Amino acid sequence: KAGVTQTPRYLIKTRGQQVTLSCSPISGHRSVSWYQQTPGQGLQFLFEYFSETQRNKGNFPGRFSGRQFSNSRSEMNVSTLELGDSALYLCASSSKKDTSAQETQYFGPGTRLLVL
Amino acid sequence: AQSVTQLDSHVSVSEGTPVLLRCNYSSSYSPSLFWYVQHPNKGLQLLLKYTSAATLVKGINGFEAEFKKSETSFHLTKPSAHMSDAAEYFCVVRGNSGGYQKVTFGTGTKLQVIP
Numbered sequence: 001k002a003g004v005t006q007t008p009r010y011l012i013k014t015r016g017q018q019v020t021l022s023c024s025p026i027s028g029h030r031s032v033s034w035y036q037q038t039p040g041q042g043l044q045f046l047f048e049y050f051s052e053t054q055r056n057k058g059n060f061p062g063r064f065s066g067r068q069f070s071n072s073r074s075e076m077n078v079s080t081l082e083l084g085d086s087a088l089y090l091c092a093s094s095s096k097k098d099t100s101a102q103e104t105q106y107f108g109p110g111t112r113l114l115v116l
Numbered sequence: 117a118q119s120v121t122q123l124d125s126h127v128s129v130s131e132g133t134p135v136l137l138r139c140n141y142s143s144s145y146s147p148s149l150f151w152y153v154q155h156p157n158k159g160l161q162l163l164l165k166y167t168s169a170a171t172l173v174k175g176i177n178g179f180e181a182e183f184k185k186s187e188t189s190f191h192l193t194k195p196s197a198h199m200s201d202a203a204e205y206f207c208v209v210r211g212n213s214g215g216y217q218k219v220t221f222g223t224g225t226k227l228q229v230i231p
Contacts, residue, residue, distance in 0.1 A: 043224075
């Protein structure tokens with residue numbers, strides 16, 4: 001089975017721009033979660049999607065949004081980029097059958113975003 | 117409330133010596149616990165997980181961890197370090213909170229292996 005894939009792997013943007021990151025989960029996985037990793041804050045949960053619906057959200061401003069498509073692929077969008085948004089954005093998928101299930105998450109390689 | 121504390125931000129060991137990476141957690145519910153490893157410029161790879169079965173969990177690459185409820189700990193160990201083990205390790209707790217899954221990552225422990 002192919003693993004979680006994320007595109008693009010690297011991205012450079014300037015302040016004020018917006019960016020869209022993509023995540024394709026492992027085949028058959030219906031849950032996709034997004035995380036932001038920075039040296040200062042570590043790994044922080046952004047949001048989780050299950051069956052095209054956002055099921056859980058971390059403490060990030062509204063500039064961060066996402067969606068999930070019927071094929072379980074997910075996109076994350078950040079508008080009005082700030083320097084502090086520079087980070088590694090990780091996507092993880094799991095095969096859980098319902099929102100309360102505890103299933104192992106499998107991570108993609110991440111998208112490294114640099115905001116200048 | 118749910119939290120994870122990785123007690124050491126950096127650990128340095130000599131190749132061939134044992135590895136101990138410490139993790140303490142708190143959770144209102146019976147949690148699942150995980151250890152992930154991240155090599156430079158890579159995503160996270162699952163090492164092992166505890167989900168209320170056996171308290172001693174064996175993972176990949178010779179790593180294992182023991183769940184000790186009385187001590188609220190889930191320390192990661194390996195009998196003999198290899199150069200390829202040099203990476204950052206994250207302890208993660210997942211638990212139900214209001215019908216949703218709450219995931220909390222530790223701050224990570226960087227393992228250095230000295231030849």
